[in-house]
Amino acid sequence: MGQTIVYVVVSVVICVSFFAAVDHFLMDAQGLDFWYLLRK
Amino acid sequence: MGSVTRTKLMSIMALGAMIGLLLLPILVAIPALASDGGAPAAGVKKEGGDAKVEKGKDVYYKTEGIVSGPPAPKTTDSEKDYPRYNFESRVLLWFANQQHLYYGSFVLAVPIFCMVIEFMGVVTKDKAMAKRYDQLAYDFIKISLTAYSLTAILGGILIFTFLTLYPAFFQYLSGIFRPVMHIYALMFVAESGTLYIYYYGWDKMKEGFLKWIHLSMSVVLNVIGTILMFLANSWIGFMMSPAGVDEQGRYLGNIWHVIHTALWNPLNLHRILGNMAFGGGVVAAYAAYRFLSAKTDEERAHYDWMGYIAMALGVAFLIPLPFAGYWLMREVYAYRQQMGITLMGGLLAWLFIIQATMIGILFLSTNYYLWQALGRMRGAEKYQRYIKYLVFLLTCGYLVFITPHTIVMTPAELKAMGGQQHPVLGNYGVMSAKNGGINVIITTTVLSFVWYMRGNKVSTVSWSKFGNIFMGCFFFFAYLNIIMLAVYGYYIPANVRVGLSVPQVATTLSCLFFMFALNSVMMKGAKQMGPIEWGKISARSQYALIMLATAFTWMMGLMGYIRSSVRLFWHVNEIMRDNSPWAYTHTVGFAANMISANVLFFWISIMFVFWLGALGAKKAPVEAKAAVPGRAAAPAVGH
Amino acid sequence: MKALMSVGALIGVLGLLMLIGMIFGVIPSNTVRLVEGYMPMQVLSELAVFVAGFTGLSYLANSMGVAFPRFWQGVLFWAFIQTYLKFRIYPPIPFSVRAMYGTVSFVAVFMWVSANEEDWKKFRQPILNVLDANTGFHKALRTMYLILLPLLIGGFSFLTMKPSVDEPIELRTVHPAPPASTKVHGKTYTLQTSQNPYRVNLEGKFDQAYSNKLIVEQGMGRLMAPNANPWDDKAEGYLKYVREGGEIFFQNCHFCHGDNLNGRGLHAFAFNPIPANFTDPGTIAQLQETFIFWRVAKGGIGLPNEGFPWASVMPPWEQHLTTDEIWKVILFEYWHTGYYPRTWD
Structure with a gap:
């Protein structure tokens, strides 16, 4: 059970950071700001 | 052997001739281009002896060029400019054009299939499979030959229709594209030559070094075919988004500018992908038909397998297609906002709702087929109970995707709604939601595919538990990201929102690439619960394939109609006006009927083509040949 | 579980x-x-x-x-x-x-x-039972369907084809394509490139990012951005223009478009189609300012045929307002609804 939780946590961290990076860098490549709403 | 060496030599010479034929028109064209003032941009070519050199400004590139052609003709509704039968010329041209495009698309797609499948046949380690792949590729190219001559016939009919019914327009267009049209014609020589040698030399070039030459020929064949399509696309691109001419339509000497219009490359990409998807659909439908009419289990197994391969290749190219289409639309908007609004916000908006419906049908059919295909694998039962959740995801995505922005409603409903927009549905009707919807649909299709790939296998790698959890997380967060981006779009300015589609696409494509890759790594040396029982698939799945093919065909017709009618009353957008009596936009109902008629005619004629293909078959079936022991001892592939 | x-x-x-x-x-x-x-x-x-x-x-x-x-x-x-x-x-x-x-x-x-054979068999079974009619119950059911289905289909067809006294459905294009350019008060504006002259920053240059920070917050509170009150006496530049636009709006537009800009003005339900709801994400939120400028200046009668110019009571405001006033009103509308006008860069 503990092992499963470790796996889940690691997967979540990898996936969330991957998708955040994809969002950020692909918007950046178009000269746009992904974090627009948070900047206000 | 002397004969082998001679065959080798002849094959290499043939390949060289093909490449030469491919390059020759381009080589010949270079001096022609040079003297036409081929130097781009502001290069001023000194025309010795010309006293008055008139300059013009390119409508798109905004560069200066020397006027080298007549202005666009100002046509009148007369027998001179628009000779006619007692029938709408436009409809005749539409029919000729559409059929030519269907067949052209098919004959461009099939060689790509053959190239991929033949290559798979060469690199597969399993000898029996390799033979099957090879035979499959051969069967495909056989079908393509009849279709190829039909394409040429239809092309001829198309040109005659243009010449006889739209002489003023065609004279203008061919005046500008003269060298392109010549190269186009010469490329057909190359294409035919390559195709015939590729087909007829198949058996002679079966093994070893010759096989690699044969494969190279398939590559050359595809390059030629693709160039042909690119050249034809330049004419359409010019009609929609002219460049290289000034405001009066006078050619300014730079052939590259008239070819490389704003919409040329989006059209190129979209059409390559569309060809493959369409070709895959047609072949899959053929396989489905043969499956349903099969008398023996072997036949059923063979056509089930063929249908699966065709569908897989077609769908592989279908998945990036919406993104190519989105790029095309973005370029249209960037070129002329008006054209963009006419397409999706104004007159032609309802056609896009129909398109959304068709896209949904495509993906739903694909998913349905894959779920049926899970049924022919032992061990795939574990996925069956989750299918209803996939149905739910697909349905939600689909419902959002087809919600129209302009809703058809009675005035009573309008009053009940309190306005033109519905507070809930109105949100589904805009692009931010629709991107989310379609990406959810595509991700779900990827998920179905992954399940199919691992259907009858149990992973035996040491880290399989982590792998499974990771895959589940990845898909979950992919969905979350897509939906989050869709919702986010409502809260930010339009110019930022438009960019959100790129991360959404990337999310979906990440699922596709990474999950497929991870899955294949995880399935290395996996324990098979049972073989794939080819042929033991429900009839419903074959109907799904036929549905897929019909939907593809209908969509091609629809989008072609949209592409054409967005020009409204222009032959060449803003350059040459359409002054024929048919310079109006058809009603949506008429267009739909016309598209359906085209689809029906195409399918009847392609059935004829398939029948012709079967007519010529006198050889014994592949299975009998493969069973002969002597064959298996033939020299191994590869040197 | x-x-x-x-x-x-x-x-x-x-x-x-x-x-x-x-x-x-x-x-x-x-x-x-x-x-x-x-x-x-x-x-x-x-x-x-x-x-x-x-x-x-x-x-x-x-x-x-x-x-x-x-x-x-x-x-x-x-x-x-x-x-x-x-x-x-x-x-x-x-x-x-x-x-x-x-x-x-x-x-x-x-x-x-029908996703798998087992489920499909289970699903089909009741239908097959009725069709096969092996039991008395199923026989009765089948006879009932035999009588009922034609009646239902016939009745449905009759009701669909019966002429009704309702107004016919109109397929009005809500966002017709705008013209490439429009001439207002003698000056020609190219819609793709013109800009609102009042969407300016403190230096007086066109700056959408600057104005985007000063608009009303979206969401339930609809609060003004901090230090961005157009009705402050010290308001300058963009905010002052918003106030002026607001004054014009409440003198001319709110009767139809409502004081909350939601298309629920006094006269709203006297018309069909009713006035546009600016708070809806499908109206001004999706459009360029020049599009709005064209619509406001030319009114309903300036619409192309697909937009049903005969049905719209939107007055052609160029007959009553100057172009400056029109631009300011547009500025106010975007400020009040908290939307950003569409841009291409």
Whole structure:
């Protein structure tokens, strides 16, 4: 059970950071700001 | 052997001739281009002896060029400019054009299939499979030959229709594209030559070094075919988004500018992908038909397998297609906002709702087929109970995707709604939601595919538990990201929102690439619960394939109609006006009927083509040949 | 697992009871409020909750040994979707959209029940039973269908083809394509490139990013941005123009477009189509300022035919306002609704 939780946590961290990076860098490549709403 | 060496030599010479034929028109064209003032941009070519050199400004590139052609003709509704039968010329041209495009698309797609499948046949380690792949590729190219001559016939009919019914327009267009049209014609020589040698030399070039030459020929064949399509696309691109001419339509000497219009490359990409998807659909439908009419289990197994391969290749190219289409639309908007609004916000908006419906049908059919295909694998039962959740995801995505922005409603409903927009549905009707919807649909299709790939296998790698959890997380967060981006779009300015589609696409494509890759790594040396029982698939799945093919065909017709009618009353957008009596936009109902008629005619004629293909078959079936022991001892592939 | 399914089942039952209440008018449609701003996701989430609930119910029924026939599962689920769409969502969804949704959900239910051979056999069984009519009950059922179906189909055809006294449906294009340029008060404006001369920053240069920070916050509070009150005496530049635009708006526009800019002005329901709701994400939020400029200046009669110029009572404001006033009003509209005008760069 503990092992499963470790796996889940690691997967979540990898996936969330991957998708955040994809969002950020692909918007950046178009000269746009992904974090627009948070900047206000 | 002397004969082998001679065959080798002849094959290499043939390949060289093909490449030469491919390059020759381009080589010949270079001096022609040079003297036409081929130097781009502001290069001023000194025309010795010309006293008055008139300059013009390119409508798109905004560069200066020397006027080298007549202005666009100002046509009148007369027998001179628009000779006619007692029938709408436009409809005749539409029919000729559409059929030519269907067949052209098919004959461009099939060689790509053959190239991929033949290559798979060469690199597969399993000898029996390799033979099957090879035979499959051969069967495909056989079908393509009849279709190829039909394409040429239809092309001829198309040109005659243009010449006889739209002489003023065609004279203008061919005046500008003269060298392109010549190269186009010469490329057909190359294409035919390559195709015939590729087909007829198949058996002679079966093994070893010759096989690699044969494969190279398939590559050359595809390059030629693709160039042909690119050249034809330049004419359409010019009609929609002219460049290289000034405001009066006078050619300014730079052939590259008239070819490389704003919409040329989006059209190129979209059409390559569309060809493959369409070709895959047609072949899959053929396989489905043969499956349903099969008398023996072997036949059923063979056509089930063929249908699966065709569908897989077609769908592989279908998945990036919406993104190519989105790029095309973005370029249209960037070129002329008006054209963009006419397409999706104004007159032609309802056609896009129909398109959304068709896209949904495509993906739903694909998913349905894959779920049926899970049924022919032992061990795939574990996925069956989750299918209803996939149905739910697909349905939600689909419902959002087809919600129209302009809703058809009675005035009573309008009053009940309190306005033109519905507070809930109105949100589904805009692009931010629709991107989310379609990406959810595509991700779900990827998920179905992954399940199919691992259907009858149990992973035996040491880290399989982590792998499974990771895959589940990845898909979950992919969905979350897509939906989050869709919702986010409502809260930010339009110019930022438009960019959100790129991360959404990337999310979906990440699922596709990474999950497929991870899955294949995880399935290395996996324990098979049972073989794939080819042929033991429900009839419903074959109907799904036929549905897929019909939907593809209908969509091609629809989008072609949209592409054409967005020009409204222009032959060449803003350059040459359409002054024929048919310079109006058809009603949506008429267009739909016309598209359906085209689809029906195409399918009847392609059935004829398939029948012709079967007519010529006198050889014994592949299975009998493969069973002969002597064959298996033939020299191994590869040197 | 069982606990989870039980909870799901409970939610499903509660949800169904509420829906039945809404169908029979026992409870109003807005009992569980569709939260403004979250409505689209809320609808999808509610459907997801219902699906989870039904799964739970089905699981519980199975574990108790009561098999709920697949056939009825499919039919009832489809019926549920139709009633949900018709009675839960308010304001009511037009029939054309419900028809589209109904067809899609029908296909979806079919895909679900026929996903594998076993389920498909189970689904088909009741139909085959009636067709085969091996028992007295099924014989009676088959005879009943034989009589009932033609009557229903005939009746439905009759009702559809019967002429009605309702106004015919109009397919008005809400966003017709604008012209490339428009001439207002003697000056020609190219729609793709013109800019609002009053959307300026402190240096007096066109700056959308600057104005975007000063608009009203979206969402339920509709609060003004801090230190961005146009009615402050010290307001300068953009904010001052917003105030001036507001004054023009309330002198000319709010009678139809409403004081909350939501298309619910005094005269709104005297017209068909009613005045545009600027707070809706489908109106000014999607459009360029030049588009709005064209619409305001040229009015309803300036629309192309696809926009039904004969039906729109939007006055051609160029006859009453200067171009500066028009630009300021547009500035105010975007400020008040908290939307950003569409741009291309």
